[in-house]
Structure formats: C-alpha cells, structure tokens
Amino acid sequence: MTTQETREAPPVVTTSRPRLALVVIAAVQLMVLLDLTIVNIALPSMQRELHFSTTNLAWVINAYALTFGGLLLLGGRMGDLYGRRRLFLWGITVFTLASLAGGLATSQAWLVAARALQGAGAAAASPAALSLIASTFPEGPLRHRAMAVYAGMSAAGGAIGLVLGGLLVDVVSWRWVLFVNVPIGLAAALAAPFALARVPGRGGRLDLPGAVTGSLGVAALVEGLLRAPEAGWAGWTTLAAFALGAGLIVAFAVIEAHRKDALLPLGFLVDRSRSAGYAVMLLLGASMLSLIYFLTQFLQNVLGYSPIVAGVAYLPIPAVIGVTGLIVSRKVHRFGTRPFLTVGPSLVAAGLLWVSTVNQTSTYVDILGPLVVVGLGMGLSFVPLTLNAVASVPPQRTGLASSLLNTSQQVGGSLGLAVLVTVAATVGRHTLVAAGHNSLVLEQVAGTQAAFRVGALGAFLGFLLAAALVRTPVAPATT
DSSP, rough: OOOOHHHHHHOOOSOOOOOHHHHHHHHHHHHHHHHHHTTTHHHHHHHHHHOHHHHHHHHHHHHHHHHHHHHHHHHHHHHHHHHHHHHHHHHHHHHHHHHHHHHTSSHHHHHHHHHHHHHHHHHHHHHHHHHHHHHHOOHHHHHHHHHHHHHOOOOHHHHHHHHHHHHHHHTOOHHHHHHHHHHHHHHHHHHHHSSSSOOOOOOOOOHHHHHHHHHHHHHHHHHHHHHHHHHHHTTTTOOOHHHHHHHHHHHHHHHHHTTTSSSSGGGGGGGGHHHHHHHHHHHHHHHHHHHHHHHHHHHHHHHHOOOOHHHHHHTTTHHHHHHHHHHHHHHHHOOHHHHHHHHHHHHHHHHHHHHHOTTTTTOOHHHHHHHHHHHHHHHHHHHHHHHHHHOOOGGHHHHHHHHHHHHHHHHHHHHHHHHHHHHHHHHHHHHHHTTTTOOOOHHHHHHHHHHHHHHHHHHHHHHHHHHHHHHSSSOOOOO
8 A cells, every 4th residue: 555545544433332333334224225125015006006007117116226326436435535424424314305205205206206316315325334334443353243244234134125015015005115214214313423433534526427427327228128128129219228328338437437536446446356246246136136026026916915925925035144144254254255155146046046936826835945045145145245345445445345336236236127127028928929818927927937037147147257256365455
C-alpha cells in the first residue's frame, strides 16, 4: 500500500456499544434483503387487487432489485466519500418512507414507483452496513464473527421474507409485507446514532454519468427481455430496448475507463479470484430468485397452498442456511474459500434440477428434498463469497468491494428473473399449442419446470467459474 493510500484509509473506529452496533447493522441488512422476497409471496394477491398482467407483475420485483443493484456502486462510493454512518441513516430513512408509501398504493404505477424508491434506499444502506463492520471491528476474530453474522442475515433474509410474507398476507393483507418495514426502520434509525461510531468521509466527486448509464442500461435490457414474449423477439419495442441497453452499457464502460473518479475502476476487476467471486454471486442471485419467484406462484396457483402455507414451505432453506453458514464461518479460515465455493454452487444446481420435476400431482415431500439441497448450497457459498469480496482489498476500497458483491447479486437476480420469465412464458405458450387446449395449470407447470432447468444451468456455470478461477487467501489482507 502506498503512503497516500495509508493516509486515505479510514481507521478502525471503536464504539462503546459493539453488540448494539452489530444488531443495528444486521437488522437493516436483514430488512433490506428480506424485501427482495417478502413481496413474492404476496404477488398473487397484488395481481388480483391491482390487475397486473403476467409480464408487468415481474416489475414489482424488478423495480426494487434493479434500483438496488443499479445504485449500489453509487451508494458504496457515497459512503466512502461522505461518511458511512450518514449514508446508512439516509438509506434507512428513504427505505422506511418508501415502504409506507408502497403499502398505501392504489395503482400499479404507484406500487412500482414505491418499490423503486425502496431500492434506492437499500442501495445506500446495504454497502454502508458492510463497510461499517470493517471500520468498527478490528481485523481478526471479532471482524470475522461480525462478517459471519452479516453474511447469515444476507443469506437467510430472503427465505425468512417468504415465511413472514405468507403470515402477513393470510392474517392481514398484502399491504403489510411493506408496512412491516416501518417499525424496524424507525427503530434502526433511532438506535444508529448511539450505536455506530462516526467515520468521516474522504470527500471527492461522484461519477453520476457512470451511475446513470449503468443503471439505465441494465433496466433497458430487462425491459427488452420481459417484453419479448408479448411483443415478439423481432418487435420494434423489444429491439429498441435491447439496442438502448447495449448502447448504455457500452457508454458505461467507456466512461469508467476514462474517469479518474470512476464508479467502477476497471482495474479493480483485474484480480481473477475477486472477479470470479462476483460472477459466481451474479449467477447464484439469478438461480435463487428463480426458485423463489416461480415456486411461490406454483405452490399457490397449481398446488392450491394458502400464502401462509406457501411461506412455511420455505422454512428448510433459512434453517439449513443458518446452520451451514455458522459451520462454514468457523472452518473457512482453516480450509480457505475455494472448497466451499466449488461444492456450494454445484449443490444449488442439483437442487434446482431436482425441483424441476414438479408437476400438478406433486406433494410437499417432492419439494422438501430440493429445498434442503439448495439451502445447503447457499449456506456453503455466502460466507466465503463475502470474505472473498474483501480479501486483499485496502480499507479505503471496502465500500466499493462490498457494493460490487451486492450489485452482482441484485443485477444477477434482475437479469436472471427477466430471462427466466421469458423462458417460462415461451415454453408455456408452446406447450399449450402442442396440447391443443387452453390450461393455465399446464402452462404454468411447463414454464416453471423450464425456468428451474435454466436456473440450474446458471448455478452450474457458477461452480465451473469457482473451480477454475477462485484462489482467494484464507483471510483478508491487512495491508
């Protein structure tokens, strides 16, 4: 590390309430990632009340995931420049207010806009949370345990959201999957100034052109993928969306290559192991969201489960992830990250391939085994991926490293969901044509099976990348 980098690196700032600090950080991370999935269980109810089409319904999920993933790099950079605690508080406030607005929505546009604003708040709070761990807890066992708690919240939040969402939809209404964030956000916002030490920012400029072109480029690609089943792959709206998305992504790359204050310095991706870890997270994000999105609707629309039963059906995932993640956090410093990052994605692929055999005669026993296997794979993957993201990264780059990890997960989920919704719609339509009769159940079963198979392929690609490229040190470097 150069002398200048040493001066710029934010010091570890102790706090008199480290346990409360970790509780606040973990609670916000849980809330942010819980919101990626808690809404899934309410989708059928939202669709009925607000009259969403099948294609437009995906935007309830993607509006959040896209703004979350698309603005994470900007959020991480803002935390580095202007102070992580300040940005953490700002993110919590925006997220909480947007949740209240979403719960009050009376139209499709209102709900989708509120979800997008939630994503913006999450993009500020989430990278600041991981950076606050690095700046609050000293290198060694304390930081590793804090990282394990953070990774556990990240891993379990999605599945817990499904269980809690089912309970809220069944007992109250779909609106409470958004209202539930309000008391959590208020409590965290009130506790944060007392629990978290103030870490001063370094000052500097923001790469707004990079943020705008990157975020809008991914959004345009997702729009093209979602519109293709209805407008056709050769339709002018589909082609225009793809052309706009590709152009913006190219513009983003050009901007980042020539700016000194680039949001994503391209040289940061030179490290092979780190880049491979981001790619693995992107593929796992796509695979995991495919399971949650399609299986949730399959359980309710095909097997006839109530929202609460559908949510409880996911309990094996957080249980297995929690236990596995705890074991991995204790063993990863002995064995390194690579063994876990090769076995984990391969198990996710196996679980998705297994669950792709479901049909209208399936029982929960047919689904339980795949859920356990997927949970085991995710539990083996998340802690090593978190450690891999910050390994050999100087302290002043932890905001960038952590936001890139989350960006990979959210952008992977958005693009993956768009691809899989398109695959499911296309396969379902062709199945009906071949069968010669109209059956919504037949269409959904065929589409769901196809989506799971493609999701399994994505996880298997993650396994190949990890096996070939990840060579991360056992622990993050201290210099």
